[in-house]
Amino acid sequence: MSNKAKMLSLALLASALVSPAAFSHDPAVLQGSKTLGYVKGAQKMKIPSMNLPGVNAYFQDVISTGNKKAPITCGMFRLEKGKELVYTYDYDDTKIVLEGSFYFSDGKTKVKGEPGDVVAFPKGSTITFTTDNYGLGFACGQRNPF
Secondary structure: OOHHHHHHHHHHHHOOEEOHHHOOOOOEEOOOOOOOOOOOOHHHOOOOEOOEOOEOEEEEEEEEOOOOOOOOEEEEEEEEOOOOEEEEOOOOEEEEEEEEOEEEEOOOOEEEEOOOOEEEEOOOOEEEEEOOOEEEEEEEEOOOOO
């Protein structure tokens, strides 16, 4: 593990905030392609843990444009009942709730997202995620794959 990765791991353990560097995934990358991308059954795929102590959060990048100037990367996010997840976005992001429900809070506003609801997180926002049982969402952000 590199020194940078060790420092990020220590910072994560010392705080409740999550950094994108905390997890890594291998999505389908379309960079340079002129054909459509297709990932079958993304909603049913196994989503790996974000490996945060006490937080039942799971994330998997699924597909990405790979465009370095204006990237779009989409993935699946699952949260199960337990300790809250606090995440600070260094990119613009959106989520569509597919199953279950989530509570999203920016410290001023708290909403309950249910299937079909869409929520946007501007770059720089810190969001707290909780759930009564579980939630599954589709995430799409202006970022390169983690």
